[in-house]
Amino acid sequence: MSFHPHMEYAPARFHKSERVLADDGETFAYTPERQQAFDEVVTRYPADRRKSAVLFALYLVQQQQGYVSGASMRFVASQIGCSTADVEDVATYYTMFYRHPVGTYVLNVCRTLSCALLGAERVVEQISAALGIKPGETDPSGMFTLIEVECLGACDRAPVVMVNDDWHERLAPEQVPAFLDGLRTRGAAALTGCHLHVEEK
Amino acid sequence: MAYEPVLTRYVREPNSFTLEHYLQHQRGYEGLRTALGRAPGDIIEQVKASGLRGRGGAGFPTGLKWQFVLKDTPKPKYICCNADESEPGTFKDHVLMERNPHLLIEGCAIACYAIGAKVAYIYIRGEFYHVQQVLEAEIAKAYAAGYLGKNIFGSGFDCDVFVHRGAGAYEAGEETALIESLEGKRAQPRLKPPFPAVAGLYQCPTAVNNVETLCNVPPIVLNGAEWFAALGPEKNGGPKLYCVSGHVKRPGVYEATMHTTLRELIYDERFAGGMLDERPLKAIIPGGSSVPLLLPDELDTPASFDHVQKAGSLLGSAGMIVLNDTVCMVWLAQNLLHFYRHESCGKCTPCREGGDWLYKLLQRVESGEGREKDIDLLYGVASNITGKTLCAFGDAAATPVLTTIARFRAEFEAHVREGRCTIPAEWRARQPMLAGHH
Ligand SMILES: Cc1cc2nc3c(=O)[nH]c(=O)nc-3n(C[C@H](O)[C@H](O)[C@H](O)COP(=O)(O)O)c2cc1C
């Protein structure tokens, strides 16, 4: 059967998908170094199991352009040899992939119990107030994105914030303004890093 | 006699993570050398005799798990090391991998030899990128020194260890979901049976073991099964790492035997050193957020799998979250249900829909809008999740609700009666709607 262009079928009678498509973005291809990294890592899995490398492939995309776009998912599918839907299925499930551009520093504040007991909710409030954004948003300068995340596996150093791939630990709510200023002026060097090496030495 | 840590003795020394340090101070890779001189079946028997139980949460005997791995098959076999460490309150594998990575690498190699695998994948959570970098650099050194790769110690045994980075999903810690994720799919659990021992990674026989579990293997091979078993109460032998967090003076990872009581872990100077600001203890979650609460009168329970279970909870991942008198139990349940609602993989309806429902009900009660019947409704919804999902996530998600109502029902009733949170704490959000409402 065919649909006549003037037939009013779509809005009323058919379920409208709520699927949110990723920004399509620019045409995508890895830089030569990233291509090499992908080609190397894919050999860690059996030859007929290239799909195992899909998370790694998506991380490479995110390193290169900051988020995972529609075009990059098609590119990853061609690299892996699977369908774009397979890649999209994965990219939309895991929380560490961003499907829209994010700020220079993504502030992933742990909000789970041990961190909350030591003030994580207030850390989120302070950051929100200082930047004028709610969790999930990016500030107008494009420097910070605030995200609430679940337990980061460092509850003894609560409250914990993961900033991109780096960590900042024991961030008291009162320290938030200094913490943000530090990032603005000194970048990742202002972060405490993971305390394990130094604590109680 | 004071207990001498086995797994974490050196972790605070600056170079504890290096190969040189490991070789010099921990008889590094001697366990692997010894194991390769014996039959794989012997290693399994020794681990069985030691009574080593999985440190990932379920406490299942490791030797048995290895024995179940299908032997008569042309298919390759795999070790998957579970380094997803996402159970709230748990941070022990973090320390082991970052500060003593060769112990894990050696454990992986011995495990591979025991079950007849040639490859181990260490599935590490995406947030542990700094840990992964240490681990990968040290794996490269192990290869260069001939402890991994082809024909290790001239024995003819080949072994590869690869690190596989996850990307933010608590459910990826469940063993079949971990396998799915390793295969490049969503981290959702599989219907069991078949168990991974028969059809795991790539449908091949697989053993999934926690980081701490595998770290116990080299010391067992070196010191013997009797030594290991004698370290703790019966059936609860060996060294154990405890993660103490929350309202204590010195939160951290502490190694002890399973004779150690909860009271010691919280109050003793060797461990967490007492309650923060000397406030009274209200309750303790002894094994990660998925297990029932224990009350102060249960503090003399030894922190072993069996004793904690007898006391009505579970040792789980040994993530002990200590709560003082400022903690509102409705708030606590809401905080944890926010976690479970967010992390549910969505595969089973009771967990996906029930978790969301529980969260909304808790939010209503916590904000003072709750009705009397909401308390029974909470209990009813939670009871209808347990036992009705493919993996243990559903039970885990229902537990915070069931346990807080069972132990602190009066607090729920007070919220409903007074139309507000009756135990507001200054460390909580000033505007409850901002945090956790989106
Ligand atoms: C929802 C869920 C999350 C889990 N997360 C972890 C985890 O992060 N790390 C872990 O080692 N085990 C985790 N487990 C337990 C694993 O399924 C599995 O029992 C364990 O890795 C087996 O290793 P073990 O025998 O050495 O303990 C989880 C289980 C469930 C149901």
Ligand code: FES
């Ligand atoms: S609760 Fe924040 S790191 Fe575990």
